[in-house]
Amino acid sequence: MGLGAVEMRFFSDNAAAAHPRVIAAIAQSNRLDTAYDGDEWSGRLDAAFSDLFETEVRALWVTTGTAANCLALAALCPPHGAILCHRDAHIEHDEAGAPGFYTNGAKLMLLDGPGAKVAPDAVAAAIDRVRKDVHQVQPAALSITNASEYGLAYRASEVAALGDLARQRGLGFHMDGARFANAVASTGDSPADLTWRAGVDALSFGFVKNGGLNAEALILFRTDLADEIAVRRKRAGHLLSKGRMLAAQLLAMLDDDLWLANARAANAAAQAIAAAAGDRLIYPVEANEIFLKVSPEEAAELRRQGFDFYDWGPGEIRLVTSWDQQGEAVERLAAAIAAL
Amino acid sequence: MGLGAVEMRFFSDNAAAAHPRVIAAIAQSNRLDTAYDGDEWSGRLDAAFSDLFETEVRALWVTTGTAANCLALAALCPPHGAILCHRDAHIEHDEAGAPGFYTNGAKLMLLDGPGAKVAPDAVAAAIDRVRKDVHQVQPAALSITNASEYGLAYRASEVAALGDLARQRGLGFHMDGARFANAVASTGDSPADLTWRAGVDALSFGFVKNGGLNAEALILFRTDLADEIAVRRKRAGHLLSKGRMLAAQLLAMLDDDLWLANARAANAAAQAIAAAAGDRLIYPVEANEIFLKVSPEEAAELRRQGFDFYDWGPGEIRLVTSWDQQGEAVERLAAAIAAL
């Protein structure tokens, strides 16, 4: 009652609205200025993200996580190399082969692990299976997703164990952080501890799922990669001429830690639903995604009540909460699940 | 007096602000909805552009002209083919080799011609120079820019002559229309006559230089190309998750022919300056770019008065007007040039 169909959509944080402060920032930066990334807003990104990460970084805006991921991977892996990632990683599963395009044909070498998380022994075993000769593709990079595609968060110590391995084996280390904010909010680990202090070379820092409109940030802890990636960004058609309105979005998200507040809100909504779900939970809820065992009949019942979400295999559904999910919709969904 | 430095910038329409109606459209579409291009705004694009072009088209939003150009070219030219274009074409000169990236290594075969315009005999001669064997790269597509990189507009009859040749020689035909609106405004030819009726297969229809924020349209008159290009768009990281806010921009620009009004304003500003420039003009002014013979000392004098613009070779400058260029700044510039 009082909730429209829109508020009851739990199928993707991609579909959420942008935060009003982000819209305001766009409007404020909307004046004749310098094209591309020569403007003052773009010029402030390096410093702003360096502050957040407590070290010198280079920060580039891009419009999609796919672009952020693949620009980083192309700089970390040659065309004849392989990128180790989980079998359910977004780069393998949902990017239309973009890593193959951006790297000019590198291979994704797929790892198993519960909840789409990668463990050091799986990485080491995969590397050890490769003969060191010219006939087999040699691993060059490792990519993990934090929070993972199943809503699990890596702790700083887990990332660091992978980072140690990456360094020992000579691998570049990339983190797909489409929901990095949710992982920070969930673990309480600092952005620095979750990334460069743990050996991460490049982070795709997602904002669009978390209140941004169309600006993501590619954060380079290996600052030596930045100039090449800036060229690749242009070459991929991702250097927007009014970049100031992307930079302004990112700055608005950083301002007063809006990114963290939004992620906390989405995580809290997910916890409320998880609490109602009991042993229907397939994975612990450590971010803003909830995977539930729900029969087709039960799923139909939830839909009849107006809730919208994805089926995720036989007898499983996925629910995703957003920064702006109204409390009432969340409460109703929790109640509906409890009542199944 | 009363004009800030910003208003006196004539170096690129890329740097202009977005139109208030575009900003408003973004704000209005900013609500939880469907991700990617499954939303209602994206769903209206095909019909809206089909109306404008008086035929059935497929219309895809992208964020840059480079992406629009290269997605089209990749669909029209195989990796082992060549794209005929002018030596000064944006795709050759200012896109960081993006056509090579998107086409997986196709060659740009460069043509000469005054004012960055391509003539049929130059195209035919270039094709005839290629031996028909496996040792030489065979032309597969033709790309022209309208208005051209030097601000000249092709008339419908000129495009049609190239279109006839393209069809006879089996070439795909692409138009880079970063300033297509200016060409329409300048020639009075209809969008249909300047494109598909003249044999054009795909048009990169620019809005960002003309009042848009970050949405360009790729218009496919060969609608059979659309599904493949939609895949390539995703693969290139150009399928934004909140695409509704790109589609809404385009719809706002089409509404009430805002695109045409903006282009007329920019063209009129250019004409005012051209009228003052006399025989300093290097090319006729047929869009919103003005190229002038101006000595270094004269250029310094203009800059001393606060005007901003690019040098364009020894003794030459480029001025570009925007849809929102204030009349006063234009008048002052015209007067300053007349007074040199």
Next chain:
Amino acid sequence: MGLGAVEMRFFSDNAAAAHPRVIAAIAQSNRLDTAYDGDEWSGRLDAAFSDLFETEVRALWVTTGTAANCLALAALCPPHGAILCHRDAHIEHDEAGAPGFYTNGAKLMLLDGPGAKVAPDAVAAAIDRVRKDVHQVQPAALSITNASEYGLAYRASEVAALGDLARQRGLGFHMDGARFANAVASTGDSPADLTWRAGVDALSFGFVKNGGLNAEALILFRTDLADEIAVRRKRAGHLLSKGRMLAAQLLAMLDDDLWLANARAANAAAQAIAAAAGDRLIYPVEANEIFLKVSPEEAAELRRQGFDFYDWGPGEIRLVTSWDQQGEAVERLAAAIAAL
């Protein structure tokens, strides 16, 4: 006694000598002639292979199986498509990512199945797992290896079942026939029945492992692909200037069915060894490869006796026989295995 170390090498048919008639053919074609593939020997290939396959084919020489495989796959699969193949396929495992290079980034979608053979239900299941949207890479081609990487031969009926599926699902169908001759010799099925009559579009027909020196044949049953592939061959640096000496090799191998006689000899040697191996055999021996359960101590013992071969995992070895394997070496090896 009387056998040198060379004769006792069973590690790869790649390492075998070329047949004297092949060497003679090279010498005979060694005169000033026309460059590339304009010579009379190259000109006879289409007809010679059309005879063998009982249908009109186009036949191109190349120097490696990798080139043959990848040229075919690049014509059958777009950069944004996927090639279905077995997890142990040579194209996945031993070609340094060449399919990624030649296709400009297509994905290999890996299938399981005993003995490196692919079954229709595994193919269908893999296709069905892919969502039909732009986010996931869509299968475009199927590639099988006959005889398989574990020495198993597909019968014509098995290939036909896959061919039916490929046609239904719109997949191109490629056969890696590095040991196609061994499969023909083993099954008794005709070359035609094993390929185009079963729906195969392109065959990499191996000769180098079977008595050739450095000429493989790419056989195109879809003759419409030939012109594009000829361009891709040149573009990949595989159009040798003295191609007549490759064509002459292939003609020598076809002459009097030398290819079949050689394959029968190698298969017979494998059968002799298999007969001695009893339940050490991991797979049935249907070509010229033998995989055995042999402890590290036993393997060491065989090596002490002078035999050379690859370890193939813990407690497993691979033996490969060649067309020119001397009977005495084979007998000795069989005896040595029996005596373990």
Next chain:
Amino acid sequence: MGLGAVEMRFFSDNAAAAHPRVIAAIAQSNRLDTAYDGDEWSGRLDAAFSDLFETEVRALWVTTGTAANCLALAALCPPHGAILCHRDAHIEHDEAGAPGFYTNGAKLMLLDGPGAKVAPDAVAAAIDRVRKDVHQVQPAALSITNASEYGLAYRASEVAALGDLARQRGLGFHMDGARFANAVASTGDSPADLTWRAGVDALSFGFVKNGGLNAEALILFRTDLADEIAVRRKRAGHLLSKGRMLAAQLLAMLDDDLWLANARAANAAAQAIAAAAGDRLIYPVEANEIFLKVSPEEAAELRRQGFDFYDWGPGEIRLVTSWDQQGEAVERLAAAIAAL
């Protein structure tokens, strides 16, 4: 009289026979051995070429000059870089876009210069025309052909001037030496002086036009590039399994300086023809190619006498002599030209 049509072919050294010692070397290496490049012949290449070049080099066999050129260029130029070369360079003109394929889309930046030779000022001017920003493709490598496509030889001092420039500007330096032997024979400069002492990083050392059958050598003076290029060679399908028969050819050509003797023979034949041609010569003859002004009627008359050659534009023909061109054919051609 006594001469067949074959002996009177002067259209390409590509079409010449292989030297008998090369054929003998193939036959001698034709025994069961180790596959790929693990054999003893391949193992001797580094030392043999290091001797010839008076420095430590890495030498890889490949089967075509296109492969040698493009493997080197891919190692010297990133996908987003440009290769400076002459407008008439083989890599631009006759390799079907192979550099675009191997480099994954790098650009060839074309230079002018008489006789297909590149001069330092042309190189410097081309570099200086490029804005140092992300919008324009930045030069990364320089490639020259010695002897040039018009049969002119660079002297060591000329190469060194280019090498100095390349080093100053941070460019990799590649030499296409399809007719390097002819250049050495013509200039009398040492292989070392013409290459690494002059700053060359990688040389495509041609043997196939000069008596080899199908083995070219890629010589790496920057030995740090060798391992990556070996991977790329495999990935491009250019790692032949019986590589020993390529290595044996190269060793046979080096033995007793057969390569130099052959080149001298071809050059001498060219000089004999040049002497008869007088002011018909378009370029000085410094290798084994002769370009003549000959009217269509005169060309027809030469063909009527049985000579075979290419037209090379209106009123121009190209004659190429080979290592095995019979003296009588050369004398007759010289006489026929003198008699025109």
